[in-house]
Amino acid sequence: MPDKEKKQGTNISRRNFLKGVGTGTVAATVAPSVLIGSEKAADAQAGDAVANATIQLNINGKSYQIEVEARTTLLTVLRDGIDTSGSNIDLTGAKLICDRGECGGCTVMVDGKSVYACMMLAIDAQGKQITTVEGLADGDDLHPVQEAFVQHDALMCGFCTPGFIVSSAALLNENSKPTVEEIKVGLSGNTCRCGTYPFIFDAVKTASRKS
Ligand code: FES
Numbered sequence: 001m002p003d004k005e006k007k008q009g010t011n012i013s014r015r016n017f018l019k020g021v022g023t024g025t026v027a028a029t030v031a032p033s034v035l036i037g038s039e040k041a042a043d044a045q046a047g048d049a050v051a052n053a054t055i056q057l058n059i060n061g062k063s064y065q066i067e068v069e070a071r072t073t074l075l076t077v078l079r080d081g082i083d084t085s086g087s088n089i090d091l092t093g094a095k096l097i098c099d100r101g102e103c104g105g106c107t108v109m110v111d112g113k114s115v116y117a118c119m120m121l122a123i124d125a126q127g128k129q130i131t132t133v134e135g136l137a138d139g140d141d142l143h144p145v146q147e148a149f150v151q152h153d154a155l156m157c158g159f160c161t162p163g164f165i166v167s168s169a170a171l172l173n174e175n176s177k178p179t180v181e182e183i184k185v186g187l188s189g190n191t192c193r194c195g196t197y198p199f200i201f202d203a204v205k206t207a208s209r210k211s
Pocket residue numbers: 095096097098099100101102103104105106107116117118119
């Protein structure tokens with residue numbers, strides 16, 4: 001695995017990169033909570049820990065028992081995990097895009113804060129409340145952020161949308177009346193290749209009026 005992670009033509013592995021990045025550089029673009037466990041994830045993915053473990057996760061208010069390798073990320077469990085009763089977890093709203101903490105497509109909430117699920121080990125999510133985009137609506141009642149995204153047509157291809165919606169909901173948890181500048185900073189860890197940013201910012205502003 002370490003060789004695979006080396007970028008072609010360089011001698012920099014993901015593990016060393018994560019260890020070497022100064023916190024000042026990263027903190028400018030990514031919320032600190034997003035980086036929880038990133039170094040541990042890099043260590044584990046580099047092959048330092050491959051033991052199996054049976055873990056208990058609380059996802060969208062439901063408890064799951066899952067057997068995982070220690071290096072398994074939370075995103076992998078959400079999308080592809082099978083609990084010990086044989087049921088697929090199958091929460092595919094969080095997307096696997098960059099797999100390196102750059103795009104925000106995998107964003108979920110952990111204890112109310114936005115986290116890149118591709119950068120968090122599943123074992124580190126034990127004992128925490130995990131909320132995915134599937135868990136935001138209350139039955140048929142959409143979350144105010146989801147309603148506002150529909151109202152403002154804040155998506156094109158939609159691939160980034162679950163991550164933006166979860167990040168927006170987490171932002172409103174911390175700051176229910178953000179300014180447009182605060183919305184831009186709060187969502188700076190998410191990327192939309194279709195360029196729907198103005199509609200997304202309008203949607204979050206609208207949702208904030210309802211919260
Ligand atoms: S897939 Fe996790 S940040 Fe891009």
